[in-house]
Amino acid sequence: MSTLSVDLSGQVALVTGAGRGIGKAIARALAQSGAAVAVNDIDAASAGQAARELGDPARAFPADVSDPAAVERMIAAVVHEMGGLHILVNNAGIEYKTPILETPVEEWQETLAVNLSAAFYTCKAAGPIMRDAGGGVIVNIASIAGHNIPLPNRASYVASKAGLVGFTKECAREFAAYNIRVNAVCPGVIETEMTAESRSNPQQVARWLADIPQGRLGQPDDVAGLVLFLCSDGARYLTGQAINVDGGKVML
Ligand code: NAP
DSSP states (O other): OOOOOOOOTTOEEEETTTTSHHHHHHHHHHHHTTOEEEEOOSSHHHHHHHHHHHOTTOEEOOOOTTOHHHHHHHHHHHHHHHSOOOEEEEOOOOOOOBOGGGOOHHHHHHHHIIIIIHHHHHHHHHHHHHHHTTOEEEEEEOOGGGGTOOOTTBHHHHHHHHHHHHHHHHHHHHHGGGTEEEEEEEEOSBOSGGGHHHHTOHHHHHHHHHTOTTOSOBOHHHHHHHHHHHHSGGGTTOOSOEEEESTTSOOO
């Protein structure tokens, strides 16, 4: 539950990978602030369930965001069914844990496609709609891994998130002319299914906690609060940034 008071009524927000975890918390925060939320996930059942939990006017738009044609269809459907698109949150992501020498080419390509190329596809499709409507907000969920933070056996993930931070900055430069702000959010270790396996290892958790000044792992709502702020008018002079939300783990 977010404590930030933001009025997003009249705005349509699309959140990718919002069937669970961080994306679901972001969708909830935006809906609680008055936005009509389009809930995307590759898993139709979890997208539908999340949209039902949010209630009207939220709707599910299941699609694989790594498929450019599916993304075009999804964004057209959101605009047609919900009346516009003002906020885009690129949250869908996957992570494999494989050493480079053992990484199949398909695994590398899939990670880059979901974590990086999908943001290009959605921004390319949503950009003209936001431009023609007078502006908009895009938030890309990257990672502290996007800032050269070592993550053993996750080269494809680190490369995808560093790429997403770079894309965010170029997109912010180009889209500023259209009054579209583009920022990245870089979570540290957040308690979701993505980190469940690692969190089951007490030594791993102890190593993480030793590095986090605030002394705890993050919750999905910790990330959602920052995303909500970035979507608000309070962040109107903020674009092209990659902001860590990690309890102080990484200080740049
Ligand atoms: P999660 O619990 O695994 O949720 C990710 C969601 O994205 C799942 O619902 C997944 O669907 C969906 N998804 C995967 N591929 C997709 C695709 N091609 N098209 C549409 N949806 C797709 O992960 P999370 O922890 O909430 O992570 C959310 C974002 O935060 C990711 O970008 C992740 O890299 C980033 N992040 C997470 C952490 C962390 O510690 N958790 C830290 C830094 C950054 P399925 O249900 O089918 O798998």
